[in-house]
Every structure is written in C-alpha cells, then in structure tokens.
Amino acid sequence: MNAxxxxxxxREQLYRDMDPHNLKPLWEVLHALVPPQPASPCVPALWTYERVRPFLKRAGEVISAEEAVRRVLILENPGLRGQSAITQSLYAGLQLILPGEVAPSHRHTQGALRFVVEGQGAYTAVNGERTTMHPGDFIITPSWTFHDHGNPSDQPMVWLDGLDIPILRFFDAGFAENGSARSQQVTQAEGSSFARFGHNMAPVRPVAPFGKTSPIFSYPYDRSREALDRLERDAPIDEWDGVKLRYTNPLTGGWPMPTIAAFMQKLPAGFRGKGWRQTDGAIYSVVEGRAAVHIESPAGGSTRYEVTPRDHFVIPSWHAARLESEAGCVLFSFSDRPVQDALGILKEERLP
Structure with missing residues (x-):
C-alpha cells in the first residue's frame, strides 16, 4: 500500500474508531456548516386560494373547530416536508372557522399573528378583549396569552396564521395550556387597546401588557390602506418595494412582535420593481390586485408566479426577487427579521 x-x-479507521464516542471530524463538513452564502433547503412556493379553498371546505365538513382545537391547513414548504414549517424559522397555515363555531381558549409560548383573508364578523379574543375581524386586519396573539376565536356571523371566516413555532422548537422552549372555559371572559370593551395605544398617544404611565410584544393586538386594514394610498399620491415610489410600511410597537417604535416582523405594501399600477435579496425569508398574502413575482435561487434556476387576491407565497432566504404589477397590488408579508436584527446577522442587498 503506497503512502x-x-x-x-x-483516516477512515480514525473515523470508525471515534464514531462510537460521538465524535465527528469538522473538516469533512466545514464547507456545509459555514457556506460562502446562505444555502437554504427552502424553495419558493405558491398556494393559490382557488386550489386551497376546496380543501378548507372539506376540512370543515369532516372535523369541527372544537375537535381540531384549531382547524388549520399548514402551508408546508416543499423543501421542508414533515416539519410543519414554511421557512426554517416560521410556521404558516390557513385557519377556517364556520358560522356558530368556537375555537376553544388556550395559550402557548409561541407568538402568533392572524391576517384575515376571507369573511368578516368573527372575533378573536386575547387577554379579556375581543376584536371583530375584517379582511386585511393584522391581529397579534402575544406569547402566553389566553385566546379563543368565535364566529357569530353567517359566513365562513378564513385567516392566515403565522407563528414562531420552529424558533421555539429550536430553543426547546415550547409550552401550552388549555383554558378552563370554552371562551374566556370578556373584561374589556372592544377597541380598548387601540384607544390606549393606537392614536400616536399612550397612557401617562404605560405598562407593556405583553412584554416585548405590541400592546395593540388588532391593526385595522382600513388604517393601513389609508396610509399606503396617501404615500402613493404624495411621496416618492421606492424602486424596489413600491410603497412599503412596517407595523410597529407604539411603546418602543420597534417590531410588533419580538420574533416576527409584519409589513404592508402597495405596488402602484404599472410598477416594475428592481430586485433584492435578504436573509430573512418572507411569507406573503395577496390582499388586493394582481402581481407577478420573479424569484431566482442562489444555486441557479428561476420561478415566476402570477398571484391574485388571497394567494400566498414564500420567498426563501437569499433568493433574489422582484415584483411587477400592471393594475396595482397590495401585499401583506411577515418574516423573522426581528430575531436576525437582534442577533446582528441580518443581511440584505438591493440589486441594480
């Protein structure tokens, strides 16, 4: 045997001998652990509402909201099958609640957002306050707060759930508890949190009721849409984003949730956006209008989606993307940007 x-x-004998001792050679995996650029297993994906809604309807026929606890169809990334995740850090699903149903009260350490997709008149209750849900509303369920949902209206309600389940799973920090009652007792008038914190004012001696999460738990769409329309008329249009705003915590000016950032943007009619890429993969919900989404993978290969209202899509980490819209479009999105920002690892590029 030569040298x-x-x-x-x-070398191979060394690997065999040390393996029973739970030792592995770094040099065999170094390039995968510390790659020259992000190499996400996530892939771009689109869930058209036209295809998803029939499955939601069937789910409503075979299981009740109370039996299911939450009747939700998970939007599972094709690159992460079996992991109940849309990106490596975030979960997304579409929840259905039918007329007369109640999704029972519980709480968990995972933070959640609700973005209303279809219907109006149902409610979500958080910490003793209810809010009536309307399409385009952004609603927060802070970590470890009791919450339940009910639908006294005569139409089905569907909303997008976004949670930080994979983040808490990574930290082994997930806890949950069922409420003692089917619906929690209402102790505050509807709109109380918005009255205290939603008008560029705050109580003289404010106490953050939910830790680092916004004290406002319901951000009405009509207010968001008004701001976008005004900026579209009166301010310069960003060449990458159109008109894009982030939701904020009024007590800090920071993110509305410690683990999840949320955004609303409007693409004016005739918009031809420039490309960008960022390390926070983002999940989008189409609110109004139509758009074309162009996505390019770092490894090569491109994807193009034509999206319409109530469609959902994901742009994974460090995938170059750009948006176009002939007639105009409004998009809601969320990502794990607060976590990356806090850790100092967020990276983004605006492409020429």
Missing part, C-alpha cells in the same frame, strides 16, 4: 492509500486508510 497516499495508507493515509486514506488511517
């Missing part, structure tokens, strides 16, 4: 073959044999 190179001997070295290879000795």
């Amino acid at each position: 190179p073959q001997t070295a290879v044999h000795e």
Whole structure:
C-alpha cells in the first residue's frame, strides 16, 4: 500500500474508531456548516386560494373547530416536508372557522399573528378583549396569552396564521395550556387597546401588557390602506418595494412582535420593481390586485408566479426577487427579521 492509500486508510479507521464516542471530524463538513452564502433547503412556493379553498371546505365538513382545537391547513414548504414549517424559522397555515363555531381558549409560548383573508364578523379574543375581524386586519396573539376565536356571523371566516413555532422548537422552549372555559371572559370593551395605544398617544404611565410584544393586538386594514394610498399620491415610489410600511410597537417604535416582523405594501399600477435579496425569508398574502413575482435561487434556476387576491407565497432566504404589477397590488408579508436584527446577522442587498 503506497503512502497516499495508507493515509486514506488511517483516516477512515480514525473515523470508525471515534464514531462510537460521538465524535465527528469538522473538516469533512466545514464547507456545509459555514457556506460562502446562505444555502437554504427552502424553495419558493405558491398556494393559490382557488386550489386551497376546496380543501378548507372539506376540512370543515369532516372535523369541527372544537375537535381540531384549531382547524388549520399548514402551508408546508416543499423543501421542508414533515416539519410543519414554511421557512426554517416560521410556521404558516390557513385557519377556517364556520358560522356558530368556537375555537376553544388556550395559550402557548409561541407568538402568533392572524391576517384575515376571507369573511368578516368573527372575533378573536386575547387577554379579556375581543376584536371583530375584517379582511386585511393584522391581529397579534402575544406569547402566553389566553385566546379563543368565535364566529357569530353567517359566513365562513378564513385567516392566515403565522407563528414562531420552529424558533421555539429550536430553543426547546415550547409550552401550552388549555383554558378552563370554552371562551374566556370578556373584561374589556372592544377597541380598548387601540384607544390606549393606537392614536400616536399612550397612557401617562404605560405598562407593556405583553412584554416585548405590541400592546395593540388588532391593526385595522382600513388604517393601513389609508396610509399606503396617501404615500402613493404624495411621496416618492421606492424602486424596489413600491410603497412599503412596517407595523410597529407604539411603546418602543420597534417590531410588533419580538420574533416576527409584519409589513404592508402597495405596488402602484404599472410598477416594475428592481430586485433584492435578504436573509430573512418572507411569507406573503395577496390582499388586493394582481402581481407577478420573479424569484431566482442562489444555486441557479428561476420561478415566476402570477398571484391574485388571497394567494400566498414564500420567498426563501437569499433568493433574489422582484415584483411587477400592471393594475396595482397590495401585499401583506411577515418574516423573522426581528430575531436576525437582534442577533446582528441580518443581511440584505438591493440589486441594480
């Protein structure tokens, strides 16, 4: 056996001998652990509402909201099948609640957002306050707060759930508890949190009721849409984003949730956006209008989606993307940007 073959044999024997001791050679995996650029297993994906809604309807026929606890169809990334995740850090699903149903009260350490997709008149209750849900509303369920949902209206309600389940799973920090009652007792008038914190004012001696999460738990769409329309008329249009705003915590000016950022943007009619890429993969819900989404993978390969209202899509980390819209479009999106920002690892590029 010559010298190179001997070295290879000795190296392989070393690996076999140390494996029972739970030891692995870094040099065999270093390039995968510390890659030259993000190499996400996530892939771009689109869930058209036209295809998803029939399955939601069937789910409503075979299981009640109370039986299911939450009747939700998970939007599972094709690159992460079996992991109940849309990106490596975030979960997304579409929840259905039918007329007369109640999704029972519980709480969990995972933070959640609700973005209303279809219907109006149902409610979500958080910490003793209810809010009536309307399409385009952004609603927060803070970590470890009791919450339940009910639908006294005569039409089905569907909303997008976004949670930080994979983040808490990574930290082994997930806890949950069922409420003692089917619906929690209402102790505050509807709109109380918005009255205290939603008008560029705050109580003289404010106490953050939900820790680092916004004290406002319902952000009405009509207010968001008004701001976008005004900026579209009176301010310069960003060449990458159109008109894009982020939701904020009024007590801090920071993110509305410690783990999840949320955004609303409007693409004016005739918009031809420039490309960008960022390390926070983002989940989008189409609110109004139509758009074309162009996505390019770091490894090569491109994807183009034509999206319409109530469609959902994901742009994974470090995938170059750009948006176009002939007639105009409004998009809601969320990502794990607060976590990356806090850790100092967020990276983004605006492409020429």
